[in-house]
Amino acid sequence: MNKSYNQIAGKNKGRIEAISDGVFAVALTLLVLDIKVPVSEAIKTEGQLFASFCLITPKLLTYFLSFMTLGIFWTGHTTQFNYFEKSDRNLNWICLFFLMLISLLPFTTALLSEYIHFKVALGFYWLNILLLGLTLLLQWNYAYKRNLTSIPQNEQEAINKAMRRRIIISQILYAFGASLCFVNIYLSIGVIIIIQLNFAIPIINRRI
Amino acid sequence: MNKSYNQIAGKNKGRIEAISDGVFAVALTLLVLDIKVPVSEAIKTEGQLFASFCLITPKLLTYFLSFMTLGIFWTGHTTQFNYFEKSDRNLNWICLFFLMLISLLPFTTALLSEYIHFKVALGFYWLNILLLGLTLLLQWNYAYKRNLTSIPQNEQEAINKAMRRRIIISQILYAFGASLCFVNIYLSIGVIIIIQLNFAIPIINRRI
Amino acid sequence: MNKSYNQIAGKNKGRIEAISDGVFAVALTLLVLDIKVPVSEAIKTEGQLFASFCLITPKLLTYFLSFMTLGIFWTGHTTQFNYFEKSDRNLNWICLFFLMLISLLPFTTALLSEYIHFKVALGFYWLNILLLGLTLLLQWNYAYKRNLTSIPQNEQEAINKAMRRRIIISQILYAFGASLCFVNIYLSIGVIIIIQLNFAIPIINRRI
Amino acid sequence: MNKSYNQIAGKNKGRIEAISDGVFAVALTLLVLDIKVPVSEAIKTEGQLFASFCLITPKLLTYFLSFMTLGIFWTGHTTQFNYFEKSDRNLNWICLFFLMLISLLPFTTALLSEYIHFKVALGFYWLNILLLGLTLLLQWNYAYKRNLTSIPQNEQEAINKAMRRRIIISQILYAFGASLCFVNIYLSIGVIIIIQLNFAIPIINRRI
Numbered sequence: 142m143n144k145s146y147n148q149i150a151g152k153n154k155g156r157i158e159a160i161s162d163g164v165f166a167v168a169l170t171l172l173v174l175d176i177k178v179p180v181s182e183a184i185k186t187e188g189q190l191f192a193s194f195c196l197i198t199p200k201l202l203t204y205f206l207s208f209m210t211l212g213i214f215w216t217g218h219t220t221q222f223n224y225f226e227k228s229d230r231n232l233n234w235i236c237l238f239f240l241m242l243i244s245l246l247p248f249t250t251a252l253l254s255e256y257i258h259f260k261v262a263l264g265f266y267w268l269n270i271l272l273l274g275l276t277l278l279l280q281w282n283y284a285y286k287r288n289l290t291s292i293p294q295n296e297q298e299a300i301n302k303a304m305r306r307r308i309i310i311s312q313i314l315y316a317f318g319a320s321l322c323f324v325n326i327y328l329s330i331g332v333i334i335i336i337q338l339n340f341a342i343p344i345i346n347r348r349i
Numbered sequence: 350m351n352k353s354y355n356q357i358a359g360k361n362k363g364r365i366e367a368i369s370d371g372v373f374a375v376a377l378t379l380l381v382l383d384i385k386v387p388v389s390e391a392i393k394t395e396g397q398l399f400a401s402f403c404l405i406t407p408k409l410l411t412y413f414l415s416f417m418t419l420g421i422f423w424t425g426h427t428t429q430f431n432y433f434e435k436s437d438r439n440l441n442w443i444c445l446f447f448l449m450l451i452s453l454l455p456f457t458t459a460l461l462s463e464y465i466h467f468k469v470a471l472g473f474y475w476l477n478i479l480l481l482g483l484t485l486l487l488q489w490n491y492a493y494k495r496n497l498t499s500i501p502q503n504e505q506e507a508i509n510k511a512m513r514r515r516i517i518i519s520q521i522l523y524a525f526g527a528s529l530c531f532v533n534i535y536l537s538i539g540v541i542i543i544i545q546l547n548f549a550i551p552i553i554n555r556r557i
Numbered sequence: 558m559n560k561s562y563n564q565i566a567g568k569n570k571g572r573i574e575a576i577s578d579g580v581f582a583v584a585l586t587l588l589v590l591d592i593k594v595p596v597s598e599a600i601k602t603e604g605q606l607f608a609s610f611c612l613i614t615p616k617l618l619t620y621f622l623s624f625m626t627l628g629i630f631w632t633g634h635t636t637q638f639n640y641f642e643k644s645d646r647n648l649n650w651i652c653l654f655f656l657m658l659i660s661l662l663p664f665t666t667a668l669l670s671e672y673i674h675f676k677v678a679l680g681f682y683w684l685n686i687l688l689l690g691l692t693l694l695l696q697w698n699y700a701y702k703r704n705l706t707s708i709p710q711n712e713q714e715a716i717n718k719a720m721r722r723r724i725i726i727s728q729i730l731y732a733f734g735a736s737l738c739f740v741n742i743y744l745s746i747g748v749i750i751i752i753q754l755n756f757a758i759p760i761i762n763r764r765i
Numbered sequence: 766m767n768k769s770y771n772q773i774a775g776k777n778k779g780r781i782e783a784i785s786d787g788v789f790a791v792a793l794t795l796l797v798l799d800i801k802v803p804v805s806e807a808i809k810t811e812g813q814l815f816a817s818f819c820l821i822t823p824k825l826l827t828y829f830l831s832f833m834t835l836g837i838f839w840t841g842h843t844t845q846f847n848y849f850e851k852s853d854r855n856l857n858w859i860c861l862f863f864l865m866l867i868s869l870l871p872f873t874t875a876l877l878s879e880y881i882h883f884k885v886a887l888g889f890y891w892l893n894i895l896l897l898g899l900t901l902l903l904q905w906n907y908a909y910k911r912n913l914t915s916i917p918q919n920e921q922e923a924i925n926k927a928m929r930r931r932i933i934i935s936q937i938l939y940a941f942g943a944s945l946c947f948v949n950i951y952l953s954i955g956v957i958i959i960i961q962l963n964f965a966i967p968i969i970n971r972r973i
Binding site for chain 2: 166170
């Protein structure tokens, strides 16, 4: 009997989960390195320190935004893997490409925060989120069709639908939000943030 | 039968523990990056190296303080999760916000060490600790009330009381310590450090 | 009865997997720190931002290459450990040396991207990959011969062959690719990238 | 029935192992950030690149030394935890202090590599290793005496002896190596490196 390496590779679901949590944990803390303590000889009073602290508020907001986005995709990732029973080398590599896009998120978020008034910056940020959504959808479809999942028979269709619907609806909302930049860029960013907040703290989307 | 994504998301307790340990591990080592080897052309004798090493003692103390604070909250986090049996998407997000505040701790600690004589710096540091305590309390209350915990019937009340009491008492002590800054800022910081040391190495609080 | 420390050390397979995933996760995200948001007073139009973004494309490509290489070796590592049942202190140390070489990969990749037209840079990059392959082969041979693996009797030979063949064939291909630098350095790098892509997204090597 | 928080805290052995592996993984990769790709306008030939690469050889050696030291203590840590069955809050905090000293190791190693000809630098490096050894010994003694371990009755004494002997002998050897700095500092460092190599790749100490 012959075996090919590709038949036996990437089968450990637990290891994929472990490296994913590691990459997410590092990505979640990478942006903090961008928030520097204001160092200046000119800071001599309480008021001056407070004022210089206010100057880094945009960085704190960016950090908050990035943390929320990473949290949304991490939750999506864990929810899918909760239904996965086993893995194969293709699922292994889909997940690795997903993690590559995750590692880039602190970069595209920083780009957006630095050039918040430019459509190009927003475009790259949106592209990153779009690719993350597509990879997550590909991962689910692949695992579901190859029977790598473990779902009770009578729930299969409902869970498949819920999983796909969530990704597709959120990507349509993100695309709508991003396209608003041709009207007004701050409106566009504001709408995207509201969409994300809504996914983190569910208010409207109870049924989605 | 219909399923919403929010019903099936964030259910994996093990994954939340894994990403928490990852974020804590990175946060615990972030501040070391701040401790730089003294590089100077002027260092030419043993005495000069020792003297320049003494200059970074405040950074080492800050590192020690930050490590202790992170250790206290990590211990609190693991102690709660030890009693959690399952998770849902709200608990998932409470924990993610807790981790966001944890990632900010190296920053607020660095701010304090840089501007140790300013009430504003102490204020932000205390605010970080206050929000961490509130999130930890919210996490426990939510899990306890939603029956996500697994505690023997006859211990439930005692453990619920012990968990809440610890967080509330420590936050009252921190608030008292922080308010001392209106008397003297070094007294205030000293009292906070003593409170933390006491939580790490229990002497007085055997009964708390 | 006497025990030596070396008899009882390094026996926890799960811990070796955990620290490996940690080191890989950090290594996977280290190179992102190299991709800096273009900061310039001169960027005043959408076109200028897009142009300055294009300047960091080589860094993105390097990041992609490094991520793929790390992914290939991580997959190799997990595939082997999937068959390991237990560990001893020698396997423990072989794995630690493997992780040391993994941590160096972001550095040698950065060296290659900075000096892409120099044979010396390519040489160090290839040396890193060669040593990784040899360590992986040593790890498998050691565990297989010392009966640390757990494989059904009738599959042992097939899996042993598949595992060794994959490492040896890929190293021969890498060595061939690297030696092409004496013809043309870009040809050499291009061939290496194609070899790696082929290991990540299997097209030709279905039988390997 | 009353419960104190300290009675119920720090009981999760698995979480302590997870955060330890995380801290070790980050520490293992921190020093790589110190190894910078030589960037210079003056590098125009293969020979010049090779020469400038040779200049960073000391950094590579330091990296290797640091990796080995961390590997030795990580192996010691996992070996102990392999015999631990449960944990309490004191063991929890002993382990956190151990991790704090681990995080400092990249710093003291960098200090040594920068000021390799100074006894003060060697002194701090040795102090770090001494404190790590003492914490590891304290951790074992505490867990063994409080019956937190799970060892077959007939092996208990042998394993207790092996564990303690290893730490004490290695610390005596390190102290001897460090004290040689009063004869010659390079002799002292050389002896320490040989001691560490011997613990990683056992030759003489088969019986220890």
